[in-house]
Amino acid sequence: MNNALKNALLNRLIGMADDELILSHRNAEWTGHAPLLEEDIALANLAQDELGHATVLLGLVEELNGKTPDQMAYFRDAAEFRNVQFLELPKGDWAFTMLRQYLFDAYETILYNRLLTSSYQPLADVVAKFRGEEIYHLRHSHMWVERLGLGTDESLGRLQAALDQMWPLTAQLFQVSEADNLLSEEGVFPLAADMADEWQEIVLPHLANCSLHVPTHATMLLAGRETHTHFLNDLLTDMQQVARWDPSAEW
């Protein structure tokens, strides 16, 4: 693999891993605070699955850049993270958490499906193992969006507010850099922009069935994955404090 291709792949793998790592962190924040005891358990399941995926993906990163998964997670600053912004926002209320999960699960399901045939075999192999969990996640968040959308006026109002806030940010999932074209040509990683239509075909009908209106005049976020809100910095301060308190220690 030439250097340009390798760097492009590394960038994409880090993006995938960071998406999972950051969302896992947010979901784990519900443990002990969910609206129903059964959902404390459900969110902890999501968080574990996502953390597991992040760890495996960072393992692929290590093969390319030599940095361990813990080094990547605990000793990078916010500017070096490559997750999309809507995953780093605070967990918000239950409507925000479930809608975010749904929109992201739909995206990941498509991404994983495409990566099953990646020409980079290590990636195709790990994604095959993630797929079952992802199918389940989508079922779970799909169920919740339906119940909140078709529940009470309050639950619909909260869900709509979450959609209004989040929708413009979802565009970031489908941003393409020049290097991505290279990955796509080599069959390593699908072009994110190519997945947008499929994603909309999944989410738009469900959102409509759940009485939600997709904002029509929103300004979509077109920034790359290297840009972040201050919330990521806050999150990393929480996440990295013990590891950085004694960097020489094995934990």
Place this chain on the structure above:
Amino acid sequence: MARWEVFKKDNARKPYQAVGSVHAVDPEHALHNAKNVFVRRPAAVSLWVAPAAAIFSRSAEELENQPLDPTANGHEQRYLVFRKASNRRSMTFMDHIGETSAPNGESALAQAIDQFDDKPGLAWWVIPAEAITASEEDVAEAWFAPAATKTYKQQSQYGFVSKLREGRKGAVTSDE
């Protein structure tokens, strides 16, 4: 919030077994909760949920003190039969042992007791088949297989601790 009894089938050879209950508002919600609560660890290949309110339940002692009075009221339907047949230490309550057809729960149980007389029942449930919702077969892999990969939840992953213990004379261990 309604209570749903959960039945888990561990593998192809095992019956569905009553493992506990979840709170939920509808069958799909109940199945998700059942999966999240009872399949945090392996193993499962399928789940059933049934509203607790739909269950006709009798313990052996109740049956002795208040004999069943089967009547023909109601419409004939399928009932699934569950029985507890042993006092041995267990994490499951009833096993699914078969089905019968009857116009109501009381009649279904009376028939079931005649029909399944291989072992004495210590406690019985009969549940209308239509009250039971099963996890879908085509998603079984996605729902149940991943639990097996969560090895960090298994105490064997921390095995060196036990070895350390064995080296200490006279130490009593509660880990087994």
Place this chain on the structure above:
Amino acid sequence: MTEEQKTAEFEERIGRDEKIEPGDWMPEKYRKQLIRMISQHAHSEVIGMLPEGKWIPHAPSLRRKMILIAKVQDEAGHGQYLYHAAETLGVTREELYQAFLDGRAKYSSIFNYPSLSWADVGMIGWLVDGAAIKNQTMLAQCSYGPYSRAMVRICAEETFHHKQGKEMVLKYAAGTAKQRDMVQDALNRYWWPSLMMLGPHDSESTNTPQLVKWGVKTKTNDEVRQEFIAETAPELIASGLTIPDPDLHQDEDGVWHHGPIDWDEFWNVVKGNGPCNAERLGMRQDAHDNGQWVRDALEAYSEKKYGAAAFA
């Protein structure tokens, strides 16, 4: 049959190692004691999510984070199993939970102590879960079927909690200077509360004799405490840590003797005046209040789709 005859028959059943199942006759006092014990136990699991859950965002490695999420998740699961067991005695989870939020129900005193450092997570796993497992192993033999089954399931899962904590403590005891200081500090704070959580001395424990007779408990508090010290103390000492009890020693017969337990502190915490009682209950109250609209939405959805009280 008179109440006395029924009770005699009931006690004979327990004597024959039969399990009492939902629907069976039981003395009212047995039912009440079980509801009290099981619900306190359930509340303890639920509140027990908080001291460790607080550290999930700060877990210093991906592996530790994964383990801790799974462990705190298990606590929610164990609370869930236990509420189920209590519900078979004719009470609802909602009413039990309300009594807990209102401060009318007790829960294990240990969870009213603060978790001040990451090492507390290890110490809670080794000592607190270690002590809890002693009780739980005993309760798995309990005469009431649903409680026994919940405990069998919990014990099977809980052993991992104990071991991961012990692994962490031993590693840090042999780790960097900062890690050693941190884990010693955690031991200093958790040793006495762990001994206390096994309950008052037998001479002060009013419920124990009846509970032993009815096969709910099979050992007294002091017997369990002795076992706990015998298992834990030698390994803590061997790891180079110092147990904060200068009087702790083993006599020639192998029996451990500890210094006097500060029971005033214990009762004070049990009565709700511990360092974190208000904070912990407040957090659960917030979660409950913030979740009300979610539970309302679920009920409304179900009612629209399936009709009112379709599954009640």
